[in-house]
Amino acid sequence: MSSEAMSSQAGVATSVWAGGRSPYATNSKKFGMWLFIISDALTFSALLFAYTYSRVSNPNWPTPFHFSPSIIFSTIMTFCLLSSSLTMVMAVHSMNHGNRKAAGGWIFATMAGGAAFVVLHLTEWLNLINNEHVTAFGNPWGVPLFGGTFFALTGLHMTHVVIGLIYLFIIAQGILRGKFKAEDVEVSGLYWHFVDLVWMFIFPLVYLMSARI
Amino acid sequence: MSNHTEEALHVGATIGTFAKVWITLLALTLGEVLLAYEQVPTMIMLTVLIGLSIIKAALIIAYFMHLKFERLSLFLTLFPMLIFCIVLMLIFLGDAARLPHMRPPV
Numbered sequence: 001m002s003s004e005a006m007s008s009q010a011g012v013a014t015s016v017w018a019g020g021r022s023p024y025a026t027n028s029k030k031f032g033m034w035l036f037i038i039s040d041a042l043t044f045s046a047l048l049f050a051y052t053y054s055r056v057s058n059p060n061w062p063t064p065f066h067f068s069p070s071i072i073f074s075t076i077m078t079f080c081l082l083s084s085s086l087t088m089v090m091a092v093h094s095m096n097h098g099n100r101k102a103a104g105g106w107i108f109a110t111m112a113g114g115a116a117f118v119v120l121h122l123t124e125w126l127n128l129i130n131n132e133h134v135t136a137f138g139n140p141w142g143v144p145l146f147g148g149t150f151f152a153l154t155g156l157h158m159t160h161v162v163i164g165l166i167y168l169f170i171i172a173q174g175i176l177r178g179k180f181k182a183e184d185v186e187v188s189g190l191y192w193h194f195v196d197l198v199w200m201f202i203f204p205l206v207y208l209m210s211a212r213i
Numbered sequence: 214m215s216n217h218t219e220e221a222l223h224v225g226a227t228i229g230t231f232a233k234v235w236i237t238l239l240a241l242t243l244g245e246v247l248l249a250y251e252q253v254p255t256m257i258m259l260t261v262l263i264g265l266s267i268i269k270a271a272l273i274i275a276y277f278m279h280l281k282f283e284r285l286s287l288f289l290t291l292f293p294m295l296i297f298c299i300v301l302m303l304i305f306l307g308d309a310a311r312l313p314h315m316r317p318p319v
Contacts, residue, residue: 023284023286024283024284024286024287024290025283025284025287026283026284026287031287034287034291035291038291038292038294038295041295041299042295042298042299045298045299045302046302049302049303049305052309053305053306053308053309054309056306056309056310056312057309057310057312057313058313059313067250071246071249075242075246078242079239079242082235082238082239082242083235085235085273085277086231086232086235086277088277089231089276089277090228090231093228093231186279189277189278190278190279193273193274193277193278194278196273196277197270197273197274197278200266200269200270200273201266201270203242203245204245204249204262204263204265204266205262205263205266208245208246208248208249208262209249209255209258209259209262211249211250
């Protein structure tokens with residue numbers, strides 16, 4: 001009987017799905033960030049669906065996104081985020097090879113991309129508010145849901161970018177002082193790539209589907 | 214020991230791979246912008262744009278977020294339920310499409 005118990009215990013320790021000591025072979029911080037990303041992905045998909053359903057149910061949905069500046073700006077913003085994802089990958093790569101100085105530099109480059117995104121996005125918001133008279137509560141087309149869903153969706157995304165900038169700054173100045181490990185940089189990278197990923201859906205659904213020459 | 218494990222985990226992706234993924238993502242984005250100015254029916258445009266976005270998202274998750282090089286158990290724990298929940302949100306599409314026809318004429 002005791003040998004039976006031992007063999008079943010050995011089975012638990014080796015099988016991936018029966019628990020074991022490390023079923024995902026990742027550290028707990030990384031798994032925690034993945035769980036957060038999955039739940040945040042559901043939040044953003046709910047907002048994207050809310051935007052799309054409001055649009056489908058309102059035939060006179062406004063399309064105030066002219067090629068210049070809205071589409072040009074949002075395309076450059078997409079470029080900024082995609083490039084900052086590449087520099088973030090380089091930061092993780094440098095950190096894995098023990099090069100803290102290079103990793104810090106790459107993270108600051110990532111932050112520059114994120115900051116450019118926020119500045120361009122705010123300029124685009126001000127253009128909508130001042131030139132197209134779209135606010136969160138009304139617009140000339142008489143579809144207040146447009147402003148409400150648009151500013152909620154892009155505003156929540158911009159909040160994520162700003163939180164990401166703060167997060168990356170804490171990590172960057174920490175690793176330059178010898179704090180944090182490679183896995184911490186990788187976890188912050190996961191968050192940053194997720195922010196990039198969400199924009200890959202907002203950009204076509206909100207901007208490109210409403211492009212007007 | 215821990216160093217060795219890390220090297221083994223990162224063996225699948227090199228700087229060249231990341232650069233290729235980045236260029237592919239930029240090319241897909243350019244394709245989306247060009248498509249936005251083509252005269253195609255809304256539903257076809259929406260389907261193609263979403264399709265391209267899903268490809269871009271998959272590239273980011275697989276390479277930048279490193280999921281391609283993680284254990285399959287991590288992917289299976291996280292993604293099937295996420296996709297299932299997102300698909301569930303389609304339930305209200307019929308109601309949204311029906312609403313404009315239910316409005317009394319002004």
